[in-house]
Each structure stands twice: as structure tokens, then as C-alpha cells.
Amino acid sequence: MSNPSLLILPGDGIGPEVMAEVTKIIDWYGTKGGLKFDVSTDLVGGCAYDKHGVPLADETMAKAQEVDAVLLGAVGGPKYDNLDFSVKPERGLLRLRKEMDLYANLRPAQCFDALADFSSLKKDVVAGLDIMIVRELTSGVYFGEPRGIFEEGNERVGINTQRYTESEIDRVARSAFELARKRNNKVCSMEKANVMESGILWREVVQKVHDEDYPDVELTHMYADAGAMQLTRWPKQFDVIVTDNLFGDLLSDLAAMLTGSLGMLPSASLGAPMANGRPKALYEPVHGSAPDIAGQGKANPIACILSFAMALRYSFDQGAEADRLEKAVEKVLADGLRTADLLGEEGVQPVSTSEMGDAIVAALDASL
Ligand code: NAD
Numbered sequence: 001m002s003n004p005s006l007l008i009l010p011g012d013g014i015g016p017e018v019m020a021e022v023t024k025i026i027d028w029y030g031t032k033g034g035l036k037f038d039v040s041t042d043l044v045g046g047c048a049y050d051k052h053g054v055p056l057a058d059e060t061m062a063k064a065q066e067v068d069a070v071l072l073g074a075v076g077g078p079k080y081d082n083l084d085f086s087v088k089p090e091r092g093l094l095r096l097r098k099e100m101d102l103y104a105n106l107r108p109a110q111c112f113d114a115l116a117d118f119s120s121l122k123k124d125v126v127a128g129l130d131i132m133i134v135r136e137l138t139s140g141v142y143f144g145e146p147r148g149i150f151e152e153g154n155e156r157v158g159i160n161t162q163r164y165t166e167s168e169i170d171r172v173a174r175s176a177f178e179l180a181r182k183r184n185n186k187v188c189s190m191e192k193a194n195v196m197e198s199g200i201l202w203r204e205v206v207q208k209v210h211d212e213d214y215p216d217v218e219l220t221h222m223y224a225d226a227g228a229m230q231l232t233r234w235p236k237q238f239d240v241i242v243t244d245n246l247f248g249d250l251l252s253d254l255a256a257m258l259t260g261s262l263g264m265l266p267s268a269s270l271g272a273p274m275a276n277g278r279p280k281a282l283y284e285p286v287h288g289s290a291p292d293i294a295g296q297g298k299a300n301p302i303a304c305i306l307s308f309a310m311a312l313r314y315s316f317d318q319g320a321e322a323d324r325l326e327k328a329v330e331k332v333l334a335d336g337l338r339t340a341d342l343l344g345e346e347g348v349q350p351v352s353t354s355e356m357g358d359a360i361v362a363a364l365d366a367s368l
């Protein structure tokens with residue numbers, strides 16, 4: 001049988017820097033960990049625009065549809081701020097999500113013990129935290145029509161449309177309930193049914209899916225604004241949170257700070273199963289291209305490395321290897337290694353992006 005295939009899209013800014021560390025991990029699995037992958041690399045975002053005039057070439061899109069999993073670094077940066085909206089780097093990522101139909105975006109927020117002091121919240125609020133945000137990723141206000149900037153009388157109007165069909169809500173709700181069954185069996189659904197019709201439909205459909213097929217899972221509903229407040233007040237009340245595209249974007253950045261740094265948060269974007277049974281999948285850190293630190297060796301590669309751990313778990317059925325990689329990350333943090341985003345303890349010198357990657361590879365060696 002041929003090896004599973006990976007398409008790596010490092011992207012812009014710190015994307016290539018953090019992805020270089022993931023490549024070390026992939027190489028480790030190929031040489032010592034007994035898991036070989038066929039890896040190809042391509043462009044997405046601003047670097048693709050520089051070469052092709054578009055943030056995602058059709059050939060790259062076609063490759064992404066064929067491989068077993070896509071790994072993406074990050075896209076965007078100030079150099080591209082003034083480009084026409086249709087070719088902005090972010091459009092490349094959104095095209096991948098939409099055309100691969102990656103409707104369930106899993107964004108786990110876990111607080112490693114060694115980092116419980118790094119959150120801006122009190123240690124006992126975050127210590128031991130392990131929640132999973134399931135963000136709907138292919139619909140809602142990100143994609144709804146009509147959209148655009150239009151002339152209206154003597155001024156312009158900017159329009160985006162929040163739109164959800166029942167089937168779009170149904171399928172992401174199922175993803176959340178399935179995940180909950182493997183965790184602590186609780187789902188909290190967040191919307192704004194008090195002010196939005198799409199929120200009313202969201203709440204109804206999630207409740208119906210629950211009552212018909214997942215009555216064993218505890219389901220609660222919360223307005224998303226209250227949810228943001230509860231996430232900072234006592235985040236450990238949650239297990240799985242399911243929410244729409246825009247609320248999920250905001251709530252997952254908020255959840256990142258519960259773990260100590262945005263540089264810690266991985267994600268998996270999953271779609272329907274392919275012919276080989278594997279879900280269509282793209283794995284990427286939650287953070288962006290971090291232009292303020294790009295090119296300085298300061299980026300924390302852990303979010304990207306943990307995204308690869310999610311690939312092992314969700315695309316390749318290698319849960320034990322995902323655990324091994326996550327434990328390796330936990331070990332280097334427990335040993336006191338910190339990239340610059342995680343400083344705060346007296347006398348601790350930061351390690352570089354590549355030193356952090358090397359230390360995680362060494363911890364993998366030690367785990368054999
Ligand atoms: P950002 O996530 O790039 O950065 C926010 C802050 O977090 C910055 O101070 C940055 O230095 C820090 N940070 C982020 N990742 C880090 C890491 N791994 N290690 C250490 N520090 C890290 O968000 P932004 O500044 O709002 O956006 C910058 C660009 O990235 C924009 O063009 C935006 O559209 C894009 N973006 C892309 C993605 C993606 O590709 N998935 C996600 C978010 C933002």
C-alpha cells in the first residue's frame with residue numbers, strides 16, 4: 001500500500017517558520033516512528049499571489065482535494081493589506097475550506113500544567129482546562145449572499161449576510177455530539193437566538209438532533225455573548241461548545257488565552273468522509289501569520305505541531321502516536337522550555353522556534 005499523502009502549505013509570515021518544525025516531526029515519524037508519509041509542498045496566501053496573481057492556484061486546490069490531509073501554516077500580512085479583496089491571502093484559505101467542504105472546525109483549548117501561570121486569568125480558573133470548540137466553518141456570515149459594498153443613495157453600504165440552512169446546522173451539531181460522547185458527554189450550543197432568526201433556527205435544529213439521536217449527551221444553550229463571559233469566568237464548566245462561523249472565530253481566540261498563548265492552539269477542519277473512509281481534512285494553528293514577529297525565530301511552533309498531532313488522530317487513526325506527540329510537547333514545557341510568547345517567569349531565557357522543535361523531537365526520541 002502507498003503511504004498516506006500530505007500536502008503542506010506553509011503560507012506567509014511565521015507560517016513557514018512553524019511548519020519547518022512540523023517537517024522535523026514528520027521526518028522523525030518517517031525514520032524512527034514507523035509512519036511514512038508522501039509529502040508535497042505548495043503555496044497559499046500572499047506567497048501564492050506573488051507567484052500566480054491569486055492566493056490559491058487551481059492546481060493547488062486540485063491537489064488539496066486529492067491528498068489524505070492538508071497541513072497549513074498561516075496566511076496574510078501587511079504587504080497584502082491593499083490588495084483587491086478578491087485576491088487577498090485570506091481568500092485562499094477560505095476557498096480551501098469552502099471547496100473541500102470542511103464544515104466542522106475543531107479547536108481544542110487545553111491548558112498544560114506547566115503553563116497554568118501564563119494565562120491572564122487566575123491559575124485555578126485554567127489549571128486542567130480541556131475544552132473543545134466546534135466552529136461551523138463553511139457557512140454563516142463568512143459566505144452568505146448578498147454580500148458586498150454597494151451604492152445606496154449618496155453613500156455606500158457594506159453588506160454581509162448571516163445564513164444557515166437546517167442541514168448545515170444539523171451536520172455540525174452531529175460532529176459536536178459525536179465528539180462529546182468520546183469526552184465528557186456535554187455540549188453547549190452558542191448563538192444569539194434572542195436577536196437573530198438564524199440563531200432561532202440554530203437552537204431548534206441542535207435541540208432536534210439531540211432529542212432524536214443523542215439524548216444521552218447533556219445539551220445546554222447559551223447566548224454567545226454570555227458564553228464569552230462564562231468562558232472567562234469559569235471555563236471548566238464546558239466540555240464541547242458548538243457555534244457558528246463568526247462566533248466560533250471570536251470564542252476560539254478568546255479560549256486561546258486560557259491556555260497561555262495563541263501560539264498553543266491547534267485546529268482540525270473536517271469534512272465528509274472520502275472514498276477511503278478518511279474525512280476531508282485540513283490542519284492548521286488557530287493563530288495567524290504574526291507579522292510583528294515574523295522572520296525573527298521567535299514564533300511558538302507548538303500550535304502547528306499539535307495540529308499535526310490532530311492529523312495523526314483524526315485522519316490517520318493513530319491516536320497512540322498523537323498522544324505520544326502531545327506528551328512530548330508536555331514534557332518540553334514541563335522541562336521549562338519557553339518561546340518568547342510564554343515568558344513571565346524570572347530568569348527564564350526564551351528558546352527559538354527551531355530550538356523548541358528540536359527539543360520536541362528529542363522528547364519523541366526519549367519516548368521510544
Ligand atoms: P495573529 O494570530 O497573526 O497574531 C496575533 C498576536 O499573537 C501577535 O502579537 C502575534 O505575534 C502573536 N502570535 C500569533 N501566533 C504566534 C505564535 N505561534 N507564536 C508567538 N506569538 C504568536 O493575528 P493578527 O495579527 O490579527 O493577523 C495577522 C495576519 O494573519 C492577518 O493578515 C490575518 O488575516 C492573518 N490570519 C491568518 C490566519 C490563518 O492563516 N489561519 C488566522 C488568523 C489571522
Ligand code: IPM
Pocket residue numbers: 090093094249286288
Ligand atoms: C482563523 C482566521 C481566519 C478566519 C481568517 C484568516 C480567514 O482568523 O482561522 O481563525 O477568520 O476564519
Ligand code: MN
Pocket residue numbers: 249250253286
Ligand atoms: Mn480567527
